[in-house]
Amino acid sequence: MLFGLVLLPLRLLAGPGDGISVGSWVLSPYVDLTLTDVSNVYKDRTNAVQDYFMEPEIGIRFSSSSETNRIMVLGNVFYSERMYDQETIRDFRTYGNTLTLNAGYGQRTKLELIQSHRRLDDNDRHASDFESSPMSLEMVEDSNTLDLQRKLDQLGGAISRRFTDKLELGATYRYSGVRYDNKTEDRLDPKDLTVPYGLDLDGHILQLDGGLGLTDKTDVTLSYRHGRQSQESTDGRARLDTLRLGLRSQGADKLVYHAAGGFERYQRPGEFKEDAEIYLSFNFSADWFLTEKITIRAGGFNGTQFSSFYQGNGLEYYQVWAGLGYRWKPSTIFYIRGIYRYDDYLDPVTHLGETKDRHDTRLMANARVDYTAPGNFLRLFLEASYHEVKSNFDFVEYVDQRLSIGANLRY
Numbered sequence: 001m002l003f004g005l006v007l008l009p010l011r012l013l014a015g016p017g018d019g020i021s022v023g024s025w026v027l028s029p030y031v032d033l034t035l036t037d038v039s040n041v042y043k044d045r046t047n048a049v050q051d052y053f054m055e056p057e058i059g060i061r062f063s064s065s066s067e068t069n070r071i072m073v074l075g076n077v078f079y080s081e082r083m084y085d086q087e088t089i090r091d092f093r094t095y096g097n098t099l100t101l102n103a104g105y106g107q108r109t110k111l112e113l114i115q116s117h118r119r120l121d122d123n124d125r126h127a128s129d130f131e132s133s134p135m136s137l138e139m140v141e142d143s144n145t146l147d148l149q150r151k152l153d154q155l156g157g158a159i160s161r162r163f164t165d166k167l168e169l170g171a172t173y174r175y176s177g178v179r180y181d182n183k184t185e186d187r188l189d190p191k192d193l194t195v196p197y198g199l200d201l202d203g204h205i206l207q208l209d210g211g212l213g214l215t216d217k218t219d220v221t222l223s224y225r226h227g228r229q230s231q232e233s234t235d236g237r238a239r240l241d242t243l244r245l246g247l248r249s250q251g252a253d254k255l256v257y258h259a260a261g262g263f264e265r266y267q268r269p270g271e272f273k274e275d276a277e278i279y280l281s282f283n284f285s286a287d288w289f290l291t292e293k294i295t296i297r298a299g300g301f302n303g304t305q306f307s308s309f310y311q312g313n314g315l316e317y318y319q320v321w322a323g324l325g326y327r328w329k330p331s332t333i334f335y336i337r338g339i340y341r342y343d344d345y346l347d348p349v350t351h352l353g354e355t356k357d358r359h360d361t362r363l364m365a366n367a368r369v370d371y372t373a374p375g376n377f378l379r380l381f382l383e384a385s386y387h388e389v390k391s392n393f394d395f396v397e398y399v400d401q402r403l404s405i406g407a408n409l410r411y
Contacts, residue, residue, distance in 0.1 A: 016411055017376030025064045032057040032080070034406035041087045043147055043389075043398040053084045053091075061410075070107060075099040078126065092121040092149070109161045116154040122146060123387075140317050141178065142308045143343065143360050143389045143396055148198050149181040166213035174205045178308065198308045200232040205240075211248060221246045221260060231306040236269030238306060238314065242281050259284035266304040268314060268346075277346070279304060279316060298322040307345065314346045331372045339364040351393050360391045379408040 019028035034055045040048040059078030065071065079095040096118035104110035118126055123146060153176070160170030180198030207225035214220050222245055229238040246260025260283050267276035285299040300320035307313045323337035341362040349358040366385040372378070387400045 019061075019411060024066070025062060028061040028063075028410050030059055030061065030408060030410035032059075032406060032408050034404055036402055036404040038400065038402050040398055040400040041084070041090055043400055045394055045397045048399075049087060051084050051087045051090075053082050055080055055082045070105050071101070071103045072105065073099075073101050076126070082121075094118070094120045096120070096126060098126065108163070110159070112156075112158045114154060114156045116152070118152045119150075120152065121149045124152065140303075140305070140319070140341075140343075142315070143362055143391070145178075145180075145198055145308050149183065150198065151179040151181075153177045153179075160209070168211040168219065170209040170211075172205075172207040172209065174207070175203065177202045180308070199234075199306075199311065201229065201306055201308055203227060203229045203305065213250070214247075217250055217252055219248045219250055221248050221258070223260065229306050231311070234269060234306070234312050238269060239267045239276075240304060241265045244281060244283065246283075253289070255286065255288050257284070257286040259286075264304060266314070266316075268312070277304075293327045295325045296323070297325070304346075310345070310347070310349060312347070313349070316344045316346065318342045331374070333370045334368070335370075336367045337365065349393070351395065356392065358391065358393055358396075360389060360396060363388045363390075377410060379410075381406050381408075 019026040021027075032055075034057075035052065036055065037050075037052045039050050041051050042049055057078055057080035059076060061076045062073075063075070064073045075098060077097045080093070082090075082092045082094070084090050096116065098116040098118075099114065101113040102111070116126075118124065155175040156173060158170060158172040160168060162168040177200070178198075179200050182197035205225050205227040207223060209221065209223045211219040211221045223243070225240075225242045227240040227242075229240070231238075242262065242264040244260040244262035246258060248258040249256050262281050264279045264281040265276050266279065267273060279302075281302060283301045286297070288296040290296055298321065300318075302316070302318040304316045305314055307315050319339065319341045321337065321339040323335065326334045328334060339362075341360075341364075343358075343360040343362075345358040348355050364385070364387050366383060368381060368383040370379055370381045373380075381404075383402075383404045383406075385402045385404075387402075389396055389398055391397050
């Protein structure tokens with residue numbers, strides 16, 4: 001009887017596609033299986049090697065919310081293995097987790113916490129798990145790092161309060177870090193990066209925000225952020241200070257946006273304040289719900305940070321993206337997306353005895369269709385992607401095209 005009383009509060013319901021309900025928690029175990037054809041396995045400019053790989057992934061997504069939805073928790077734990085048909089030297093195992101907590105929905109005071117750890121090689125497939133959070137985008141990776149085994153860590157917290165119908169104040173802390181295994185030289189053959197290893201990076205940012213209502217639909221915003229960055233083997237920390245003024249939508253149904261611009265000062269170790277560079281700074285995001293079936297999303301940001309490859313050097317980066325989603329039927333969704341990225345290294349770079357400024361341009365595009373079977377337990381997808389890097393250093397350049405087909409089974 002005592003055993004029954006202990007289990008009495010525990011309601012366990014299960015249904016394929018709906019997950020397993022344990023009290024207020026919903027657990028959704030899943031299995032992904034993807035087959036991908038790759039046109040340029042080693043991301044090499046002149047010696048493209050074609051192959052295909054199988055990539056099974058197992059994981060569990062979980063969520064919980066209070067009866068009033070004022071507290072919500074979302075998360076994911078995953079493990080996958082990539083297995084090439086011919087280029088088995090590029091086989092890789094990846095794992096990680098993401099976690100988000102939101103509190104105060106519909107209230108004057110709101111709280112958000114995020115955490116993620118991901119071990120990966122190649123592109124970061126789970127980066128989109130955090131894409132909707134304003135704390136997700138704070139550090140970027142050099143173009144070369146997409147070939148290296150590395151660990152990414154993100155941690156953040158944000159609190160805001162609307163004191164009156166017109167005034168809102170908030171504070172945010174973000175941490176981003178990347179660690180390189182530096183045991184991948186044999187996996188890069190035939191591509192020669194001619195750099196010894198990746199340099200670990202850490203970045204901490206504290207941001208203060210204010211919003212003042214101009215109309216019932218628009219706030220004017222002011223933000224200040226202070227950050228410290230460290231680079232492996234470099235003494236001292238870089239300092240950044242950013243001030244932005246912007247506009248933000250409030251209570252809009254069709255168009256949700258936030259756009260801001262201002263200035264950023266970036267001071268590397270050993271530089272005097274008067275010698276620190278000052279850059280234009282911007283950040284924007286917009287979701288336009290054009291119809292019930294069509295959604296357009298766009299965003300962009302820029303910043304300055306240490307490089308993962310050149311000690312003491314940094315890069316100024318710009319990134320913009322746009323995407324369109326079309327729900328053809330309740331079960332079928334089409335999606336296209338494009339990303340443009342530009343990197344400008346702060347100091348000249350030396351390669352094979354030649355020293356000059358380095359500028360990289362990265363273009364990424366993908367198109368995808370998802371079909372969800374009745375019951376929501378099976379999802380099939382087909383995706384095509386294009387990835388190109390151009391640079392005034394030839395060894396960085398490559399073009400890679402991929403075609404993937406896959407299935408996702410979830411309980």
